[in-house]
Amino acid sequence: MLSKVSVVLNDRLAMFEFGVVCEVFGLDRTADGLPGFDFRVCGAEPGKPLNSSSPGISVTPQYGLEELLDSDLVAIPAFPFSAGMALDQSIVDAVRDAAQRGATVLTVCSGAFLAGEAGLLDNRKCTTHWRYVDQLAQRFPLATVDPDVLYVDEGNLITSAGTAAGIDACLHLVRRELGSTVANAVARRMVVPPQRDGGQRQFIERPVVDCSSDSLSETLNWMGEQLELPHTVESLAARTAMSTRTFARRFAAETGTTPVKWLTGQRILLAKQLLEDTDMDLETLANRCGFGSGALLRHHFQRLVGIAPAEYRRRFGARAS
Structure with a gap:
């Protein structure tokens, strides 16, 4: 059952990808007859503002990493991962511990790199934004990186490509856990298609x-x-x-x-x-x-x-x- 959802933030987080997770899981739609989620925004230092990728905007996590341990879903939005960028080890450990305790981990775009650092991509299929697939495959050689798809569902691990593919992955998870009616209602409120198949290509030569x-x-x-x-x-x-x-x-x-x-x-x-x-x-x-x-x-x-x-x-x- 999908009840408690925690989103874990890194410095220089991507606002759109963070907003996608908030839009699907953070808004209270119980007045529409839809289930509500216990939604927590978490960071290594609760109360400390984190810079975003958008100039002049910061986000302050209200909760600490301990919230991840009893979460049903841990969502990881995008952030500008690079080989020279050191991740807070406490965040890596918290994501790994949450997964070992049974949480589903969902990544949006470059959030897959954090899942990889936590060892969650080893011997699993996964994806990320098409610009980063080569880097992801090189950094985590035990992972099977699919460069084309919108998202990959590996049960307790869901990875998605860039930007709007995060919406598709989130709605897919809602559909999988709570049913078609709930997912369609959320999509209708968001004014987005209720489902794009995960196997759909990220990039098409000639869009409709x-x-x-x-x-x-x-x-x-x-x-x-x-x-x-x-x-x-x-x-x-x-x-x-x-x-x-x-x-x-x-x-x-x-x-x-x-x-x-x-x-x-x-x-x-x-x-x-x-x-x-x-x-x-x-x-x-x-x-x-x-x-x-x-x-x-x-x-x-x-x-x-x-x-x-x-x-x-x-x-x-x-x-x-």
Whole structure:
């Protein structure tokens, strides 16, 4: 059960990554019917201000490192780790002791280096920001560092990449421990996607962009509302009064992908929602999402999400919790 959450701070902490942990676990949402956390901000010297990476801003931990020992979760935000930067050994020891006592340790961005100093990365899979993966692998050669993923869940150790990937890791942990409904409600309050799969790449060569074309915006909205229909490039081009060649070119220019790939992605998003929120059988669900058959749904779902639909429902369905 996830009840007590302690975030341990180092000097020159990164404010965004610290804010992510505070936003997910530190805010009181009990008035919305969500569980509350006993949230503690900890440092080696409680009451002593710590410099942040943002000029003119400092943070003062209210609690000492002893709070980590009975915490369910110890969160480590980013800080500018380098080979020449000495870590407070008391912090390293406290994180190691908390992990040995059963706490889950979650790191955001370069916070993984502190987990490594505590010996928590040895013979484990992990990740960090793509700029630091080589340094992490060199410093901790027993770790298996994945340079591409958003986060890695190793049970009592969760490591995440830079910045927004910390949100994904935190929400993943909430979903894992408290269920899909709670995680979705927290995400809704934060106005962020409720789940990005951890295996999603950190860096993509050509990101999907917002569509600025009025004619294509209308078509995209219509496609999103009619995912069960057997759309083709020809039928979509006719709807926008374009030739198929012009439509395909304009679509790629505006969205960064092809009509077929865009449709498949939207159908998978709908399938994930229905798997989470309903008991709909797979064939009915596949037809509702526009795949036509359960076999085709399973093929695309496995390829894009990384697990089978049945396994996804088992992990994240409303009744899974």
